[in-house]
Amino acid sequence: MSGRTDTLEREHTCGVHTPAELSENERAHVCSIVRQYGRVETEGLPERIERAWRIATASDGGRVYALAAIKRPDRSYLERVSAASEHALDPAWAELGWFVTLPGYRGRGACTRLVRALLAEYTGTLWVTARDDDTATSRVLASIGMAPVGSGWNSVLDGRVLHLWLKQTPGRRSGGRLSQSTNERTFTNE
Numbered sequence: 018m019s020g021r022t023d024t025l026e027r028e029h030t031c032g033v034h035t036p037a038e039l040s041e042n043e044r045a046h047v048c049s050i051v052r053q054y055g056r057v058e059t060e061g062l063p064e065r066i067e068r069a070w071r072i073a074t075a076s077d078g079g080r081v082y083a084l085a086a087i088k089r090p091d092r093s094y095l096e097r098v099s100a101a102s103e104h105a106l107d108p109a110w111a112e113l114g115w116f117v118t119l120p121g122y123r124g125r126g127a128c129t130r131l132v133r134a135l136l137a138e139y140t141g142t143l144w145v146t147a148r149d150d151d152t153a154t155s156r157v158l159a160s161i162g163m164a165p166v167g168s169g170w171n172s173v174l175d176g177r178v179l180h181l182w183l184k185q186t187p188g189r190r191s192g193g194r195l196s197q198s199t200n201e202r203t204f205t206n207e
């Protein structure tokens with residue numbers, strides 16, 4: 018796996034990658050993890066993974082066991098979230114998501130570590146949707162200065178209440194831009 022990596026405990030590595038830096042097999046593995054555990058719409062997921070801005074992974078012996086990502090928000094999804102939450106979202110803002118730690122690795126700080134690794138590369142405004150009853154995700158989001166905004170709505174997947182969370186950039190109310198990556202020059206909205 019290419020990209021920037023840090024050694025954690027023996028056999029454990031943590032890295033932040035562009036999708037192109039992951040092999041086809043690694044992207045397929047990321048996709049299967051999100052599909053199985055991510056509680057997200059799975060239609061078009063491989064394409065959305067290829068469009069992601071950064072994917073952070075934690076691996077054990079080369080096998081990914083936790084991930085988180087900064088995504089390029091799809092315009093129609095952004096508009097649906099904005100309408101449901103009754104809170105305006107700037108298309109230039111990035112979306113955080115795909116928080117998954119495989120059972121057996123949870124509660125050991127993996128998700129927190131990956132989200133912080135992503136934030137080390139992106140300083141703009143971020144939004145994310147999270148279930149109100151997802152304590153672990155809420156704690157990660159609160160720990161990086163995110164806060165729920167707007168109104169809650171019911172997930173079409175399971176009827177649970179979702180909320181929009183926002184991390185504003187101090188003094189930059191219009192939001193941030195994604196900086197250049199090895200294979201992408203600008204952040205384009207879709």
Ligand SMILES: CC(C)(COP(=O)(O)OP(=O)(O)OC[C@H]1O[C@@H](n2cnc3c(N)ncnc32)[C@H](O)[C@@H]1OP(=O)(O)O)[C@@H](O)C(=O)NCCC(=O)NCCS
Pocket residue numbers: 054055056083114115116117118119122123124125126127128129130151152153154156157160
């Ligand atoms: C959400 C998830 C990724 C968290 O991963 P994780 O690696 O276990 O998270 P961390 O170890 O970094 O813990 C983050 C915080 O949540 C807390 N936490 C972890 N598991 C918890 C649980 N089951 N109940 C309550 N709090 C929990 C931790 O104590 C920590 O809080 P603290 O920093 O205040 O002590 C993981 O639970 C998961 O994969 N869930 C299923 C997928 C999902 O629903 N993802 C969210 C939607 S995309």
